[in-house]
Amino acid sequence: xxxxxxxxxxxxxxxxxxxxxxxxxxxxxxxxxxxxxxxxxxxxxxxxxxxxxxxxxxxxxxxxxxxxxxxxxxxxxxxxxxxxxxxxxxxxxxxxxxxxxxxxxxxxxxxxxxxxx
Amino acid sequence: xxxxxxxxxxxxxxxxxxxxxxxxxxxxxxxxxxxxxxxxxxxxxxxxxxxxxxxxxxxxxxxxxxxxxxxxxxxxxxxxxxxxxxxxxxxxxxxxxxxxxxxxxxxxxxxx
Numbered sequence: 491x492x493x494x495x496x497x498x499x500x501x502x503x504x505x506x507x508x509x510x511x512x513x514x515x516x517x518x519x520x521x522x523x524x525x526x527x528x529x530x531x532x533x534x535x536x537x538x539x540x541x542x543x544x545x546x547x548x549x550x551x552x553x554x555x556x557x558x559x560x561x562x563x564x565x566x567x568x569x570x571x572x573x574x575x576x577x578x579x580x581x582x583x584x585x586x587x588x589x590x591x592x593x594x595x596x597x598x599x600x601x602x603x604x605x606x607x
Numbered sequence: 608x609x610x611x612x613x614x615x616x617x618x619x620x621x622x623x624x625x626x627x628x629x630x631x632x633x634x635x636x637x638x639x640x641x642x643x644x645x646x647x648x649x650x651x652x653x654x655x656x657x658x659x660x661x662x663x664x665x666x667x668x669x670x671x672x673x674x675x676x677x678x679x680x681x682x683x684x685x686x687x688x689x690x691x692x693x694x695x696x697x698x699x700x701x702x703x704x705x706x707x708x709x710x711x712x713x714x715x716x717x718x719x
Contacts, residue, residue: 494650496650524706524707526709528613533694533709533710533711533712534707534709535709536706536707536708537648539706578648581648583650583651585650585651585707587708590667593661595651595653596653596707597705598650599650599652600650601648601649602649602651603648
């Protein structure tokens, strides 16, 4: 199946700094990617939809100026957590679908665990 | 997307079949049933999906009731590596967005 790769898998940063998370579709082109956030023992919550070549669409309650999304190519979307605070510590997961596969299952990255200290 | 209801947790003995139920009584005619699972600290993994017929692949079987208001995911011979949270999701097939709405899922614990 299609492969989606995230980097880094784990990151620790200081409060007030920014962290960039990359999401790559390795063997297909994805015009749309999705960013989720998951707190401990909770389910995944959609944060935003990343669209190649246009602005991302954010879910209600997600600050677009804090969570910057860039989808500059068909294989790469980045999520930058700006001015990170401890409450931003979470598991961030991206997903994408291969539109040419003829199926609708989404493929997920392995996730990035962010810890803000 | 239609709401789903799953038991929060289940246990299963290794080597036995794991049967995970899902209720989706408000499912509409053009909505499919999808199953994903999430092993601890990993991204979700697609398992199977179906509309109204039962489906089987190398990972699992999906049994959908005739009225489509509920379904069961069957792992025929559960192993310890099947311990994960299993999510049942109901959604329209191939919509432009394709984002998934996750509920609470069922935490399956496979025990030796």
